[in-house]
Amino acid sequence: MYKSIVIGTGPAGLTAAIYLARANLNPLVIEGVQPGGQLTTTTEVENFPGFPQGIQGPELMDNMRKQAERFGAQFRSGWVEQVDFSSRPFKMKLEGGEELTSETVILSTGASAKYLGIPGEQENVGRGVSTCATCDGFFFRGKRIIVIGGGDSAMEEANFLTRFGSSVTIVHRRDELRASKIMQDRARSNEKIKWALNRTPLAVTTDENGMVKGLSVRNNATDQEELIEAEGVFVAIGHTPNTKFLGGVIDTDEHGYIIVKPGTTETNIPGVFACGDVQDIRYRQAITAAGSGCMAAMDCEKFLEGSMVHDWSETLNP
Incomplete structure (x- = not known):
């Protein structure tokens, strides 16, 4: 039983892990098939604050991972094939059949750019x-x-x-x-x-x-x-949010991006939060993903403390 599981890495998931770990929540991070997310395929990153000379994408992600580990975050390679968010604690089944349980979940699985599939691409x-x-x-x-x-x-x-x-x-x-x-x-x-x-x-x-x-x-x-x-x-032929594994239990828009309560990272299921490109159809930047990862961790911490109010009625039916 974990207090919080972060599904997916990248700037959003790793920032969430850093904040959760510093709050002594000992999160487990499921890395997926591309640990570090899209930035691991990027060479020079020049627009992430704090690096006046730029930094290599893989190096930035490795530094964020080490920072999360320093405060107690645990990492596990694997792919979540199925989720059960019908009741708490939430259940997740990994490839190979292993089942994990957690009181809260942060979804940071990102969105994959569509490619043409042509030679040389x-x-x-x-x-x-x-x-x-x-x-x-x-x-x-x-x-x-x-x-x-x-x-x-x-x-x-x-x-x-x-x-x-x-x-x-x-x-x-x-x-x-x-x-x-x-x-x-x-x-x-x-x-x-x-x-x-x-x-x-x-x-x-x-x-x-x-x-x-x-x-x-x-x-x-x-x-x-x-x-x-x-x-x-x-x-520039679009992106596909990585939400198929959720099986439709989390509300998404017509493109598959997770819908969050405005101003928060809350999804339609209390205790499940979303951050990064998986819920961002507009900006899709490393720095905005990292910011939303911070928000998700803080929302998650408040939820575990019992201080978060989950009422979507005002948002959906103003």
């Missing part, structure tokens, strides 16, 4: 391929950039990246975009944005030094293969 993540303009745009100052996607996220990323790149080319497999009219108009009025519509991405290409040099595409109108030259390729 995964191999070059952090080496010219990215899914986060806010995180990595700075590294492409004066360079040619490609943004793949046709929705609002792609238009927003493309506009943002024009602050850094010499040009930004939007690649979309159809002639028509899915983005809202206002976002399309904003992108089309930007002189630094070029268009490569009705083209299907085939592969991310690299030069003899292993550096990204462009995107190979098929022109759907002519059926000919083309190479769009660029030093950076941003994949």
